[in-house]
Amino acid sequence: MIGYGFMGAAHSVGWRQAPAMFDLPRAVEMAVVVGRNAEAVAQAAAQWGWQESATDWRSVIARDDIDIVDIVTPGDSHAEIAIAALDAGKHVLCEKPLANTVAEAEAMLAAAERAAQRGARAMVGFTYRRVPAVTFLRDLIAQGRIGRVQQVRAAYRQDWLVDPGMPLAWRLQKEHAGSGALGDIGAHIIDMTQFVTGQQVEAVSGVTETIVKRRPLLESGSGLSGTAAEGFGDVTVDDVAIFTGRLEDGALVSFEATRFATGRKNALTLEVSGDEGALAFDLEDLNALQHYDRSAPEGLQGFSKVLVTEAVHPYVSAWWPAGHMLGYEHGFVHQAKDLVEGIVAGTDPHPTFAEGLSVQRVLAAVDESAARDSVWVRTSAPAHV
Numbered sequence: 001m002i003g004y005g006f007m008g009a010a011h012s013v014g015w016r017q018a019p020a021m022f023d024l025p026r027a028v029e030m031a032v033v034v035g036r037n038a039e040a041v042a043q044a045a046a047q048w049g050w051q052e053s054a055t056d057w058r059s060v061i062a063r064d065d066i067d068i069v070d071i072v073t074p075g076d077s078h079a080e081i082a083i084a085a086l087d088a089g090k091h092v093l094c095e096k097p098l099a100n101t102v103a104e105a106e107a108m109l110a111a112a113e114r115a116a117q118r119g120a121r122a123m124v125g126f127t128y129r130r131v132p133a134v135t136f137l138r139d140l141i142a143q144g145r146i147g148r149v150q151q152v153r154a155a156y157r158q159d160w161l162v163d164p165g166m167p168l169a170w171r172l173q174k175e176h177a178g179s180g181a182l183g184d185i186g187a188h189i190i191d192m193t194q195f196v197t198g199q200q201v202e203a204v205s206g207v208t209e210t211i212v213k214r215r216p217l218l219e220s221g222s223g224l225s226g227t228a229a230e231g232f233g234d235v236t237v238d239d240v241a242i243f244t245g246r247l248e249d250g251a252l253v254s255f256e257a258t259r260f261a262t263g264r265k266n267a268l269t270l271e272v273s274g275d276e277g278a279l280a281f282d283l284e285d286l287n288a289l290q291h292y293d294r295s296a297p298e299g300l301q302g303f304s305k306v307l308v309t310e311a312v313h314p315y316v317s318a319w320w321p322a323g324h325m326l327g328y329e330h331g332f333v334h335q336a337k338d339l340v341e342g343i344v345a346g347t348d349p350h351p352t353f354a355e356g357l358s359v360q361r362v363l364a365a366v367d368e369s370a371a372r373d374s375v376w377v378r379t380s381a382p383a384h385v
């Protein structure tokens with residue numbers, strides 16, 4: 001695993017728990033975690049259960065005893081590491097968004113296609129797909145339970161930037177993160193919308209806003225740029241992105257990705273309206289779905305809460321008896337399981353790099369639309385990459 005921040009912790013839980021809870025077709029060993037600070041990465045390795053730590057990712061990728069490379073670094077290094085790992089014949093799991101630009105994502109897909117000919121697999125870490133209720137919501141739509149999808153509402157709201165004293169972290173710098181709320185959390189709801197509806201976002205019209213434009217610099221040595229003399233640096237990404245998308249079959253989607261939803265810590269909601277019913281998911285109640293059935297008898301219609309904790313639900317049979325709740329980390333466990341199963345079966349685990357690229361095209365199209373007075377931009381050919 002390359003990187004050891006918040007996502008490193010989450011992926012480590014995934015790698016540790018997947019073999020313990022699922023009957024995986026191959027044993028998994030947590031071999032080595034890589035980071036630039038030798039002492040800190042050694043501590044992370046010991047705490048999370050990795051056998052070793054290292055500071056040079058290239059020498060780790062060159063090792064014969066490494067089969068899977070898991071990339072949990074900031075977006076600016078995804079392309080370089082993923083392409084090197086795939087070219088070295090390794091299977092790759094790469095955190096979302098796949099890259100910082102469409103051009104990088106295209107190069108990563110090309111590397112994945114080259115590597116696939118030699119049996120290597122590549123997957124993007126859109127873990128919310130693997131929350132059982134989200135996978136089940138997708139299954140219900142595919143079965144026609146809500147009829148034809150006519151409208152979607154997708155929102156991902158956080159509030160960690162409301163405090164203007166929050167320092168200029170890498171996530172607030174375009175050269176490191178690519179974009180702000182748009183790529184970090186907007187990417188999740190774009191992927192989820194495409195996943196549950198089975199349709200691509202074909203065109204978008206949007207606005208983005210940077211509400212607090214300058215922030216205190218982090219301690220020196222953090223590797224971030226800024227005007228050190230003033231102690232402040234420019235925020236070069238969006239704080240908020242609000243956009244409308246159109247799906248292949250014509251349905252409209254309203255998307256909101258924000259780090260300024262005061263009081264909302266990690267609120268992700270998705271509601272899909274069909275001509276025969278509706279389905280809604282709320283991450284703050286992630287073991288459940290809301291289902292509305294238009295064919296229910298008059299007077300008895302209404303959203304009903306379905307607890308997605310039964311053995312018949314996706315992934316759940318490996319866990320606890322019905323009604324015993326799962327949490328945020330289970331998506332990472334399911335991700336590790338699906339990747340290992342895909343590798344052993346010789347099939348591409350979803351989301352593939354092609355799916356990651358399709359999200360990247362939507363992100364680029366939103367950026368372009370926002371820069372051009374919210375004109376509609378087709379995702380198949382955004383002008384800037």
Ligand code: SOE
Nearest residue numbers: 006096158160184185188266
């Ligand atoms: C951002 O705050 C973030 O950590 C995202 O980067 C993750 O993808 C999301 O799961 C939680 O929020």
